Amino acid sequence: MQRRQLLQLGLGATLPTQLWAAAPDSPRLLVVFLRGAYDAANLLVPTSSSFYYEARPNIAIAKKDALPLDANWGLAPAVADSIHPLWLKGQAAFVPFAGTNDASRSHFETQDHIELGQADEGSRDFRSGFMNRLADVLGAGSRLEAMAFTDQVPLILRGQMPVANQALRDLGKPAINAAQAQTIAGMYANTRLASTVTGGFEVREEVSREMAGEMEAASRGAIAAKGFALEARRIARLMRERVTLGFIDVGGWDTHVGEGGATGQLATKLGELGRGLALFADEMGPQWGNTVVVVVSEFGRTFRENGNRGTDHGHGSAYWVLGGGVKGGRIAGEQVEVKAATLFQNRDYPVLNEYRALFGGLFKRMYGLNDAQLATVFPGASARDLGLF
Amino acid sequence: MRNLALSTALLLSLLGCATAPPPATTAHGPAQDTLWLDRLTWGASSADLAAVRKQGRSAWLEAQLQPLNPVTLPEAAQAQIQALAIGEPLLPLVQRMEAQRKAADALTDDTAKAEAQKNYQQALTKLAREASARQLLQALYSPRQVQEQMTWFWFNHFNVHQFKSNLRVMVGDYEQGLRERSLGTFRELLGYTAHHPAMLRYLDNEQNAANRINENYARELLELHTLGVGGGYSQKDVQELARVLTGLGVNLTDARPKLKPAQEAQYRRDGMMEFNPARHDFGDKQLLGITVKGQGEAELNQVLDLLAKHPSTARFVSRKLAQYFVADEPPPALVERMAERWQQSDGRITEVLRAMIGSPEFEASLARKFKDPTHYVVSAVRLAYADKVVLNTGPMIGWLYRLGQAPYNRQTPDGYPLDENAWAGPGQMTTRFEIARAIGSGSAGLFKVEGEAKDRPAFPQIAHPLYYDGIAPRLAAATQQALNTATSPQEWNTYLLASPDFMHR
Numbered sequence: 047m048q049r050r051q052l053l054q055l056g057l058g059a060t061l062p063t064q065l066w067a068a069a070p071d072s073p074r075l076l077v078v079f080l081r082g083a084y085d086a087a088n089l090l091v092p093t094s095s096s097f098y099y100e101a102r103p104n105i106a107i108a109k110k111d112a113l114p115l116d117a118n119w120g121l122a123p124a125v126a127d128s129i130h131p132l133w134l135k136g137q138a139a140f141v142p143f144a145g146t147n148d149a150s151r152s153h154f155e156t157q158d159h160i161e162l163g164q165a166d167e168g169s170r171d172f173r174s175g176f177m178n179r180l181a182d183v184l185g186a187g188s189r190l191e192a193m194a195f196t197d198q199v200p201l202i203l204r205g206q207m208p209v210a211n212q213a214l215r216d217l218g219k220p221a222i223n224a225a226q227a228q229t230i231a232g233m234y235a236n237t238r239l240a241s242t243v244t245g246g247f248e249v250r251e252e253v254s255r256e257m258a259g260e261m262e263a264a265s266r267g268a269i270a271a272k273g274f275a276l277e278a279r280r281i282a283r284l285m286r287e288r289v290t291l292g293f294i295d296v297g298g299w300d301t302h303v304g305e306g307g308a309t310g311q312l313a314t315k316l317g318e319l320g321r322g323l324a325l326f327a328d329e330m331g332p333q334w335g336n337t338v339v340v341v342v343s344e345f346g347r348t349f350r351e352n353g354n355r356g357t358d359h360g361h362g363s364a365y366w367v368l369g370g371g372v373k374g375g376r377i378a379g380e381q382v383e384v385k386a387a388t389l390f391q392n393r394d395y396p397v398l399n400e401y402r403a404l405f406g407g408l409f410k411r412m413y414g415l416n417d418a419q420l421a422t423v424f425p426g427a428s429a430r431d432l433g434l435f
Numbered sequence: 436m437r438n439l440a441l442s443t444a445l446l447l448s449l450l451g452c453a454t455a456p457p458p459a460t461t462a463h464g465p466a467q468d469t470l471w472l473d474r475l476t477w478g479a480s481s482a483d484l485a486a487v488r489k490q491g492r493s494a495w496l497e498a499q500l501q502p503l504n505p506v507t508l509p510e511a512a513q514a515q516i517q518a519l520a521i522g523e524p525l526l527p528l529v530q531r532m533e534a535q536r537k538a539a540d541a542l543t544d545d546t547a548k549a550e551a552q553k554n555y556q557q558a559l560t561k562l563a564r565e566a567s568a569r570q571l572l573q574a575l576y577s578p579r580q581v582q583e584q585m586t587w588f589w590f591n592h593f594n595v596h597q598f599k600s601n602l603r604v605m606v607g608d609y610e611q612g613l614r615e616r617s618l619g620t621f622r623e624l625l626g627y628t629a630h631h632p633a634m635l636r637y638l639d640n641e642q643n644a645a646n647r648i649n650e651n652y653a654r655e656l657l658e659l660h661t662l663g664v665g666g667g668y669s670q671k672d673v674q675e676l677a678r679v680l681t682g683l684g685v686n687l688t689d690a691r692p693k694l695k696p697a698q699e700a701q702y703r704r705d706g707m708m709e710f711n712p713a714r715h716d717f718g719d720k721q722l723l724g725i726t727v728k729g730q731g732e733a734e735l736n737q738v739l740d741l742l743a744k745h746p747s748t749a750r751f752v753s754r755k756l757a758q759y760f761v762a763d764e765p766p767p768a769l770v771e772r773m774a775e776r777w778q779q780s781d782g783r784i785t786e787v788l789r790a791m792i793g794s795p796e797f798e799a800s801l802a803r804k805f806k807d808p809t810h811y812v813v814s815a816v817r818l819a820y821a822d823k824v825v826l827n828t829g830p831m832i833g834w835l836y837r838l839g840q841a842p843y844n845r846q847t848p849d850g851y852p853l854d855e856n857a858w859a860g861p862g863q864m865t866t867r868f869e870i871a872r873a874i875g876s877g878s879a880g881l882f883k884v885e886g887e888a889k890d891r892p893a894f895p896q897i898a899h900p901l902y903y904d905g906i907a908p909r910l911a912a913a914t915q916q917a918l919n920t921a922t923s924p925q926e927w928n929t930y931l932l933a934s935p936d937f938m939h940r
Contacts, residue, residue: 154849155664197839199860212862221869230933233917237935246861297846302639302651353647
């Protein structure tokens with residue numbers, strides 16, 4: 047009997063643990079969404095562009111401070127101890143000029159756009175996110191599990207396939223005992239929330255079982271992680287064993303004012319994010335070789351700094367692709383010289399690497415999806431293989 | 436169905452006629468009236484049900500939409516509100532906090548400085564918690580339940596986030612102003628938010644000046660507050676509106692900027708809002724098909740007039756109201772009628788609400804809207820404790836954090852989503868059940884007074900007239916069955932509060 051059917055019968059809460067385990071060698075995907083549009087030009091620094099230094103008199107990262115990646119690009123020093131080592135191991139790639147065709151410069155419009163992954167034209171279905179469609183394409187006959195490590199199920203994971211959500215910041219023991227859970231699930235048995243409720247009970251139980259080891263590790267002198275690092279470590283524990291499609295979002299990137307350069311507001315955020323992801327890589331252990339982390343954001347920011355030593359809403363961004371099996375240590379995708387004449391609408395990075403093409407190409411490599419499957423995940427888009435995995 | 440449509444059509448015509456108070460109607464049973472109240476309040480109460488049964492729905496609604504007398508909360512709730520520091524006028528409160536911040540920053544000893552800065556942050560957080568406490572006490576106990584729901588709706592529509600800068604001092608004041616205007620006109624609300632320091636600071640307009648444009652507020656004003664994303668504006672309109680908004684900012688001090696004599700007359704200060712002509716772009720602007728002559732602060736009023744009357748605004752905000760009060764996907768015909776009423780009444784909110792509440796679509800939608808976390812938590816406490824006023828809203832604030840809808844805590848300007856999809860994920864349902872257990876099993880900290888070691892004795896009493904008359908008759912068979920298996924009052928309460936019936940309004 048399929049696990050999903052068990053869930054629908056309300057028996058999920060009593061299933062033994064091992065049924066939930068993912069196949070050990072199946073690829074893991076974690077999508078990290080930086081909500082608020084992070085300033086890509088101050089992470090992946092176009093060090094060979096004199097225009098960059100003209101356009102950002104107060105917030106540019108000096109060439110001497112950036113960690114050289116290739117002849118044209120350098121990396122923000124804020125991630126020197128976290129992401130740069132992955133780059134040196136060939137486990138990190140960056141895709142500049144990445145993003146969507148949506149030029150609304152609206153956070154919400156563009157976030158929705160990316161998460162839904164539907165055609166640019168025509169009406170959109172807000173109940174169908176592309177990671178859910180990916181789960182659907184991959185899920186037939188497998189024990190794949192998709193989960194958002196957030197308080198809400200984000201658009202990107204909404205859809206027909208049952209998915210889990212559980213924020214991992216604060217976790218206690220489940221307050222509802224097994225018998226009560228059965229009774230409550232019984233009340234929902236004939237409602238549209240039936241599988242949501244049974245699935246929720248089960249995930250809760252599994253997560254707390256999984257996290258029981260954390261206390262033990264902490265008491266043996268492991269450094270207690272905080273903030274995003276703590277969440278990243280917990281995500282790794284779940285993705286190592288069970289979750290193969292994961293999602294988390296990190297907010298606070300909307301740096302209109304006082305963004306900073308090599309240090310400051312953005313650098314602090316990038317440092318915290320980088321340390322979390324490095325910890326994630328570490329905690330994944332041998333599974334890191336099967337894992338791909340993609341860091342995306344809705345759009346980039348204005349290339350020139352604004353009047354408040356910050357940046358406003360722009361267009362092209364830079365995505366990160368990390369993983370033990372990633373063909374990294376390089377800047378991937380279509381590129382163009384960074385100068386005033388190549389800016390989009392004379393203000394932003396252009397988008398040369400459309401996100402659906404990029405993800406499509408990656409999924410082809412990771413999962414061997416055929417064209418029909420790719421068309422289900424990203425209708426109307428064609429995949430572009432950047433050889434990232 | 437036909438009778439229902441007829442009776443609601445009758446109700447609609449009666450509601451439109453302000454001079455003759457409609458007679459009490461007995462068209463609905465107590466269970467249906469309870470559902471109706473569940474939609475219009477933060478959870479039906481015995482008192483409201485009795486009032487509706489006695490006076491009829493129309494009279495109850497009229498009193499809600501045209502509150503004549505000053506509002507009186509139960510004494511125990513009123514006393515808690517009066518004890519809050521946020522009762523103080525905003526400007527002196529902000530200045531006191533500014534003085535504390537500056538004193539902390541000026542310290543030279545690193546340890547003392549860090550300590551003082553921490554104290555400052557904690558004081559800010561305490562003020563925001565006070566505002567949350569007041570919001571929840573009002574939601575729990577104000578007789579003006581429709582106004583309280585509208586207050587929440589407008590805050591969410593014109594959202595600001597408490598953790599930006601010192602907004603924690605301001606959110607209570609901002610909300611109180613929205614409460615006072617919540618049943619007025621949209622134009623008043625728009626003008627109020629456009630001049631409140633919380634908004635000017637949250638969306639960076641205090642940074643927006645001639646030749647140093649920051650278009651953050653301009654964009655959200657069009658996209659989220661008025662026209663909506665498909666409402667017919669361009670990037671050029673955003674840029675031009677940003678120019679209109681230049682010079683409108685925040686001044687927390689008593690000082691006045693140095694101005695050229697010619698600019699003195701243009702300067703205006705109202706509380707912390709400041710219009711500084713030296714920062715304004717006095718050129719003409721072209722936006723949304725009109726020319727705005729460069730003349731200073733009055734430009735904005737001209738644009739807000741245009742936006743408040745715009746058909747796209749009428750449709751966008753009407754749809755959002757219907758999404759909050761009727762259905763995740765509100766019937767387009769209903770939205771059109773509400774938007775028409777908006778246009779006819781110059782955006783008078785009570786008129787738009789009447790068009791909505793009196794519609795057959797509204798009646799047909801009862802009990803089908805999934806409660807958002809705030810509706811869930813407040814209605815559970817209202818059901819569990821009725822008139823017994825809670826002494827501590829702290830646990831409720833904590834539950835709202837866990838459920839992802841804490842007061843003033845939506846980081847982005849779009850406000851919390853209003854649809855079921857956002858709140859009914861597996862993890863969120865599990866959390867609700869845990870909260871159901873917490874509320875159902877005992878006093879849950881709701882009766883713990885600060886400084887006392889333990890909760891004062893209290894236990895949820897759900898078996899009151901509202902339950903027997905309004906709720907029990909419509910419980911699903913599966914819910915009844917679960918309640919019958921309960922082995923203790925605690926478990927019975929938990930199951931009721933965890934039931935699908937109670938998750939909907």
